[in-house]
Amino acid sequence: MNEGLTRLEQHEEVASLQAKCIDLECRSRRSNLRLVGIPEGLEGPQPTKFVADALVEIFDLSEPPLLARAHRTLAPKPAEGSRPRAFVICFHRYDVKEDIWRKASRGGQLKFRDKTVFVFPDFPPEIAKKRAAYYEVKRLLRSMSDVKYGLKGLTGFRITKNGAEHMFDTPAAALAFVKQHLLPA
Known part of the structure; x- marks a missing residue:
């Protein structure tokens, strides 16, 4: 940081840089959704393929959407019987993500193998x-x-x-x- 800045100017510069970082993180998550409620361990060694097939079942799609990646959130694996970690899904195409989000937002329960699941946008913690x-x-x-x-x-x-x-x-x-x-x- 520039040494010639006053404390107020330094504070303003830090706030500006934090806002830029949050904006960049929001943009990097723009094509992401979170899928909550799928039990741990069902995904096997190919979580991206599993989630694409799960989306077909949940939303009655004609074909699996093209996903860039899908993975569980970066948290320790929960104990048996605890709430499962969410999937973070990055869609290859933004319009497909928006279509899935619209379908999820319409209301009504979403089901995957008799389990209720939820879909949320993926926002930074702030x-x-x-x-x-x-x-x-x-x-x-x-x-x-x-x-x-x-x-x-x-x-x-x-x-x-x-x-x-x-x-x-x-x-x-x-x-x-x-x-x-x-x-x-």
């Missing part, structure tokens, strides 16, 4: 934490049938009621809006 911070807001809005809501972009939140759309950059701002304007007094 982004995943920011998105998870909206959980309380989503929990409060879930029972309101006349309100539409959802995550906007990587870390924003959108609430729509009676055609009026409200955008929030922080969970605290979204929560304050919900408590002040949408919850019964």
